Amino acid sequence: MRVKTLMRTRFATVTEETPLAETGVAFAREQLETIAVVRESTLVGLLRARDVETMGPSTVPSLAAHDWAWSQSSLTVGDAATADFAALDPEASVHDAIRLLVRQDVDAVPVVEGAALVGLVTTRDLLSMLLELLESDGPSGLDHVLVMVDFDESTAATVAAGAALARRHRARLTLLHVLPPPLRSLLAPGVPRGMLDWARRQQRERCLVDLGALVPSESAVEVGRLVVTGDAATAIIGTAARLEVDLIVVGSPMRRRFLGPSLTDELIESAPCPVLVVRPDAKAGISSRSAHARR
Amino acid sequence: MRVADCSLAVPPVLLPAASVSAAGQLLALHDATHAVVVEGERLVGIVSRRAIMAAHPSSATSLTRGEIHGRLDQITVGDIMLPDPLVVSPATPLAEAVRLLRDARASVLVVSDREGVVGLITANDLLRALDQLVEPRESASAGTWRSTSEAGRVPATGASGLDRIEHR
Numbered sequence: 001m002r003v004k005t006l007m008r009t010r011f012a013t014v015t016e017e018t019p020l021a022e023t024g025v026a027f028a029r030e031q032l033e034t035i036a037v038v039r040e041s042t043l044v045g046l047l048r049a050r051d052v053e054t055m056g057p058s059t060v061p062s063l064a065a066h067d068w069a070w071s072q073s074s075l076t077v078g079d080a081a082t083a084d085f086a087a088l089d090p091e092a093s094v095h096d097a098i099r100l101l102v103r104q105d106v107d108a109v110p111v112v113e114g115a116a117l118v119g120l121v122t123t124r125d126l127l128s129m130l131l132e133l134l135e136s137d138g139p140s141g142l143d144h145v146l147v148m149v150d151f152d153e154s155t156a157a158t159v160a161a162g163a164a165l166a167r168r169h170r171a172r173l174t175l176l177h178v179l180p181p182p183l184r185s186l187l188a189p190g191v192p193r194g195m196l197d198w199a200r201r202q203q204r205e206r207c208l209v210d211l212g213a214l215v216p217s218e219s220a221v222e223v224g225r226l227v228v229t230g231d232a233a234t235a236i237i238g239t240a241a242r243l244e245v246d247l248i249v250v251g252s253p254m255r256r257r258f259l260g261p262s263l264t265d266e267l268i269e270s271a272p273c274p275v276l277v278v279r280p281d282a283k284a285g286i287s288s289r290s291a292h293a294r295r
Numbered sequence: 296m297r298v299a300d301c302s303l304a305v306p307p308v309l310l311p312a313a314s315v316s317a318a319g320q321l322l323a324l325h326d327a328t329h330a331v332v333v334e335g336e337r338l339v340g341i342v343s344r345r346a347i348m349a350a351h352p353s354s355a356t357s358l359t360r361g362e363i364h365g366r367l368d369q370i371t372v373g374d375i376m377l378p379d380p381l382v383v384s385p386a387t388p389l390a391e392a393v394r395l396l397r398d399a400r401a402s403v404l405v406v407s408d409r410e411g412v413v414g415l416i417t418a419n420d421l422l423r424a425l426d427q428l429v430e431p432r433e434s435a436s437a438g439t440w441r442s443t444s445e446a447g448r449v450p451a452t453g454a455s456g457l458d459r460i461e462h463r
Contacts, residue, residue, distance in 0.1 A: 001429060031400060053349040060370050063352045063363070098426045102419045105328075123418050127397040130425040134296060134390035170300070 303414025
């Protein structure tokens with residue numbers, strides 16, 4: 001975002017000849033600590049409330065009583081204003097504005113085009129922007145994200161998107177893999193039940209280990225792993241409801257089925273929360289944003 | 296985001312009976328802009344570097360330098376502190392803290408839990424939070440700011456965090 005879109009263009013200014021004692025009105029009207037000093041429309045200085053205070057009488061009555069000359073003082077804005085200030089270009093970014101405000105510890109910085117004063121970027125307006133950003137994150141943000149892992153070509157992108165969202169919202173992340181229901185009677189009629197159960201437990205253990213390897217441990221996200229057995233849609237929706245997750249992240253294409261609606265359609269139809277579908281070739285647009293913001 | 300997600304500066308602590316000159320020295324020592332004023336276990340106010348500067352007499356005073364120092368030694372933090380500062384808890388949503396600070400036109404919020412003061416949050420801290428949240432700046436950007444003083448007066452960049460800004 002550019003400074004020209006976030007600056008205010010209506011504000012009071014003073015001239016160098018304005019008596020210092022009269023500037024209180026401008027400070028009060030703008031409710032700012034910084035007033036621009038102009039000659040014609042050219043910016044020539046900044047008047048800061050703290051400079052006026054420092055030049056002015058003590059705030060403590062016993063000392064102010066000795067500030068005899070102040071009230072009849074002939075001091076003008078020109079005496080207190082600083083001509084050594086930095087200004088922003090209208091094309092500067094919001095980051096530049098923030099740096100300047102923080103660095104100079106002021107509550108407003110001027111925006112100039114050529115030598116002409118065209119706007120003012122204020123801390124107050126930026127705080128309003130921060131407030132909007134914080135509140136547009138949704139009423140409560142995300143607390144728990146469920147990622148459906150199929151161990152196929154879409155897994156990497158799906159997990160990356162889920163992890164980036166979880167990191168951004170400081171949410172918990174649960175990785176879920178659904179094993180198809182056993183087809184014992186059909187495929188292995190002669191195998192003893194105990195051996196099948198053992199093989200199944202082995203399979204679950206392996207899946208849990210594989211799930212654990214998907215999110216690097218240094219990623220600062222609390223990760224849970226879950227393997228359930230059953231019909232994929234029923235298992236995902238059931239798990240989402242049980243864990244009270246705020247978002248389900250699935251890869252696309254989901255496991256194909258021979259009949260009926262696709263799993264994605266079914267999830268979108270009946271999931272208890274929003275569903276995010278991630279294409280296998282999706283570049284992690286979410287994670288790149290947080291990575292850039294750090295720079 | 297909650298208040299606790301921001302990095303909070305731990306403020307120096309003063310007693311109401313401390314002299315203004317001592318308060319100024321303490322703030323300078325800690326390179327802090329604000330100190331909290333406590334009485335026993337209770338938070339009673341905030342004193343800022345700016346309030347200390349404002350307590351100094353104007354340049355048009357009839358007092359001599361020695362007299363000024365003598366009198367500043369007698370003025371206490373309790374005389375110039377801002378009583379009843381705004382207090383939030385670490386669990387307060389950040390948005391609520393931002394609104395409180397903005398609407399009260401305050402420069403600082405005290406962050407306090409049951410145990411006591413855990414830190415301060417200033418408008419500048421919130422601006423830094425905004426800096427993290429807004430979209431990354433577009434890579435190709437023109438020169439963005441300049442100083443009115445002659446070329447070279449702009450302090451060297453790097454440590455100041457201004458290293459990405461080109462000078463014209």
